[in-house]
Amino acid sequence: MSHSSSGGSPSADFQLDEFERAAARLARAGECLIAARMLITTALADAGPPVAVEGRFLPSAAEAYLRSGNQLAIGVGDTVEECRAGLDASRAIYEQAERRAALKAYEQRSAVLPAAVQDRFSSNHGHPDTQTTEDLINAAPGYGLPWLLLGGRPASDPSMAAASSVVARLLGDRDHGGPFRSGVAERMAIGLSGLAAVRWIFNVRTIRLGAVSTAAPEAFEGTVPDLMDLQRRAEAQVSGEGAVLVTTTRTARGPVHVLTIPGTQPARQGRYWASRNPFDESGIVEGTGMGSRQVAQAAAEALDASGARPGDRLVITGYSQGGIHAANLAVDEDLVARYDVDYVVTTGSPVGSTVLPEGTRGLHLEHVDDMVPGLDGRPNPESSNQVTVHFEGYAPDTDLQAGGFGAAHQLGNYTQLSGELATSDDPGVVEARSALGTLFAGATTATVTTVKLRRVPSTGPRKARIKPVRRPPGRPRHRALDSTPPH
Template sequence: MTGTPDLVPIPFSQSRGPDGIAVRGGVGSISFQWSELGHGAHLLGVLADELREILHQCGDLQWRLQMLLNSTEVASDPIGYAAVNALDGARAALSSCDAEMRDTAQRIEFCRLAYAAAEAMAQMAAGAVHAGVGMIEHDLHRLIGTANAGHFAEPTPLGLDRLPADTTITVDGTAAGLLQRIDSLDAEGPGIFEVLKVQRPDGPVFVVVLPGTQGTAAVATDNPFDPTGIVEAVHYDSTFVADAVHRALAESGASRGDRVMVVGYSQGGMHAANIAQDPRVVEDYSLELVLTAGSPTGREASGDATYLHLEHADDWVHQVDGTANPDEHNRVTVTLEEPAEDVPASEKGLGPAHKLPTYLAGAEAVDASVHPSIVATLGVVGTTLGRRSPAQRHVFRVRRLPRSDGTALPDRQGRD
């Protein structure tokens, strides 16, 4: 067994490609490749240990056979001597394989440790930045505490109303097809989200679709997706939105163990990441996919689901949490690098790069990509949901209930 001392990862560039996207995380990422090398080195060591045990057994058998041949009864048996020679050759071959396997495992582990050391140095270099973010978070917590004292941003439990809806629609199991549902949802008014039930041969799949931030009110209204809903997402783990989604799934016919996907844009993506970690949802359902667009989700831990995050390079919204999404095998972040089309000044809002149409266009490029991380992630969508599948549509409106002191929240549900 021979090999070169250099281990070269799969050469997928992080710079802009012909499809105008850059990919981080997933099975095509450097992090996943090095973790797999570490696992491979461990397995090689285990196999080498097993091989050494076989080597010892061969040696023991050879010695016992040699002792037998030394006795007067079989001293002239040529077959016995041939067996001894064969065992001796087997021991030599096994010894050579054992040495090469251990050498290979050590070289792989050395490369992995060198990579880990480089990562540690990079983390140390970023320590000052993280410390600065920590101070910002501390100040933000204090600001939110002050706001909550005046009932400006404090979330409250949510009421859930089921609305009439079309019986069946067609849902496309692609990134663009799922994000298109948000565009359709926004046209129906504020405070509304939907649950799509797709019946598959191996059981139903439920897709929860959450809108982005609605309105511009600086104080809490009865719409949980208003700007103060970001406070619930960041500092309350979307506890009330997750509860509403949990109830909506049950009302939509979801049973324990059923598969669930959660799709969200902007603030809705923040809620989606939290829902995938909410104990009530995780305990009752199997989370298959979390798809977000333009959402700051870097500080949210990963659950067992597959994650696909779309972020535009010129969109500042997904950067406000001060950290990137984790680079993990089940979590893929796609940076869209094609310039966003400009919009009229009256429609700029948080900027053209944050607009849903920008992410819809980017999602089409993602669907067409052949990057291994994207192919593996969208494979989960296609396999679980299928292409252009009929879905029962269940529509819900959520509203914040009066505060504990009985004070009603203002009805300000305009969309941004």
């Protein structure tokens, strides 16, 4: 279900998966009715003998009521099962129609993708927007392979266009007309992370805890502005490289901890393999292709060092790369077994491949002009527990010609625009805001613990070496040509 708005105000995209939820409730109701009928059958055995009236044997009053109740249960059960089957069928029809519509829209956008990219670069301050980035990711195999095989012909060439369409379908995922379950970006990330780990191009080794420091208590209510301020403080300019924040507050229902993970902090001089910062470019590789395994372990140790205890409630937030880790940590088996992960907030992050558990709520802040959320090649999951807010427009002091990933991706722009959530009447935003308010009910102050993280040093990239072929001793390297016949 989509709620759109303009003029810089936020909009939310989410799907009310009431088909599945209602079907589950009806299934449980049917089970209850079956259990009731079993109890009625047992009671009928104890209802007593029939009563003789004018030479006829009639059932006792208790038996009559029980039999009437049993018939009612049978009728209601049949109706419930009919409704459940109808809901299942309706959901299947809805999903098929939605998938066909999305595929048709993607095909139409792909047909004019080169022109769309050029248009977005000129109108979006030199960067593609989220939708165009997603389309580029999914169409990349279709354009790349034919371009190589056909000798670099332009995209407008008819043979190039035909080959692109065929290759895109062969290598695409099911949502884009292909045979694969996983998306192009996901498969590329797994392949690249495997290559990086084998060749040690990136440092994805174990993460160790460094210095741990806790500040004095400060005002904190757990609002979205509070969480965004923590996100700002987690960045390298404030807390230093490789730092995460653990904010602990007391609520009416006990302690709640907020784990804040920063965005990408580029490795110095591009030496990814030598960097020990967990949140440099190597962190992107770990997050997109390795499920943030090392970050999850380090996060558990950081929480423990800050005083968190098993069973405590946890909120995880992250900006850009940090959002990728935040979503991964919410589905990490070890972390979820240790803490009650209630909420995940991501800002400008490509998290479309991560489906949060039903008991974990997600609030995903994205800007329609930000290319980074589109780098996973797919929109965020559509479920009742995950809400994606799309911002439009820019804060007054935003540098529209900013380098890197552009103005739309700047944390400062997201921070100022997120202030609009406090007054938004969008149903998805209201629900997300209410859930945060309930989670942090009673919170007035908090302590912020800064934990520095460092990766174990890497020994450097391995160079590929070709081993010489070993031959048995005495065997010549080649056979001399000789026309003399053997004796």
